[in-house]
Amino acid sequence: MTSWNIAVLGLGIIGSRASKNLQQAQAVGDSGIASVTCWNRTPKSQPGELPTLEEAVASANLVLLYLKDSVAVWEVAAKVLACPLEGRVLVNHSTIDLATTKWLAGECAAQGIVFLDCPFTGSREAAAAGGLVYYAGGPADWIDKVEPVLLKSGKSVLRCGEVGTATIMKLVTNLISACTVQALAEALATATSHGISPAALTEAVDLNASGSVLAAMKLPTMATGDFDTHFSLANMLKDSRYVLDLAAEAGLDTPSIRTVSARMAELCDQGLAEKDYSALAAPYLKA
Template identity: 50%
Template sequence: MKQRVAVLGLGIVGSRVRENLLEAGYEVTCWSRTFRDLDGEKSSAGEALADADLVSIYLKDVPMVREVFAQAKNSLKPGTLVINHSTIDLPTTLWLAEQCAAKACDFLDAPFTGSKEAAAAGQLLYYTGGDEELIGKVSDFLSVTSKGRVHCGEIGAATVTKLATNLISACTVQAMSEALVIAKKHGVDPEVFTKAAIQNGSGSPLMAMKYPTMLNGDFDPHFTMANMWKDSCYALALGESAGVKLPAISAVSTRMEQMCGNGAADLDFSALVKAYED
């Protein structure tokens, strides 16, 4: 018998995860702050997870995760496994683990990399933190929505890993934007430049994915500016708690904050290049 699953959060990724779980034969209840009139959708998060064996969280940020879980946790039955896939800060990950332990529930830290297309195709990559034996027990469940996982260590390690990798992505797209505008201002064909850059030693899958859409002015969100700015703030908090200065992500975070304030919050974070529009 398939486990009963509750999905909290039906945004770009959570909604597609739900569809894949249903197709795989899981009994799925769900909840989102915006009501979508879906099969199995409940009016509250507590109602959604009341009978669940497994809870998957895909909520937006720290305030939402804390608010929703604080309101819903009393509906958890002992023995339920709660898996957080939201990108949040380290203190909130540790708080979730404590809250679950107090309810005699298990907890795994499992943020992901991948966005709209990867979620739809069941090709996310999960970073996992927590008990490896427990992770092994839900490997089939995680495989429905992912192409694999990287175990990072104890609870919290996956959160740190996700924030650190997002730091790289944000700084890379800012560098891509600066390099592109320099090339254009000095008369280099943007198409030629991006072809050269992608094949350069500095080239990456991120560059190959983002440069074509940046050239076309296509900023349909795969990962929004607001979310990347949020994650940059969490990364800066990690640096502060470790006594480490992070000048690159600090500068990019400031730029993303400005662009969010100027109407780019819901665009893909590759809209960083729009700062250089004439």
């Protein structure tokens, strides 16, 4: 078994919980985890957090990126790549555009660093409970080696293929989630405007072919205006723009996500950016 000295870079909603799970695994004597350090651009005062990125990665042979977007990945990765990391492993868990994933893979290859493309699905509670699902792209043997670490915050690792495939998988599944929540918002507004209770609609959807884990999770909170952040509207907007770029590159017209993306941009401009993306229902609650 490989013994990992792990550096977690990015301590937002997911990174902070992933780091905590890894530290707990180390504390109970997991022989695969020798040490866990972490760092965030804005200090979080989290256990194991070091003041500089350079200190966090100094002894790490496995560096995990949990960052907000492509801009953050470019900024942080440039600093990481300036450190002596030859022979080590860099794993990107951030949801970013395909071009940035390919850039990062190329830079790592040039410096003798193993790179894995591993975004995830799942939000705050899933990360805390070890219930994330990681999409993994890259050399299969290295995914096998890193998988035990991923399973400290995840329940499964889906192998997608070469580097870039996991990024695409993450973006297209988020397309489905964004469009589904917009549809749920419209259904909720239309049904309740005609006297149907949110509870009755939730039960009907649950029994219908349109029912899903996502619908069961979001409909009840959307009905009460509870937009506590599990995955922010700003992040979903960002991902919708990345997937629109993918579609354009393939010469595809994707009217559903284009329309939902525009709607999310409007709501972000209205001050809802840091709310959960189920805030797509917010305009109907004001009606």
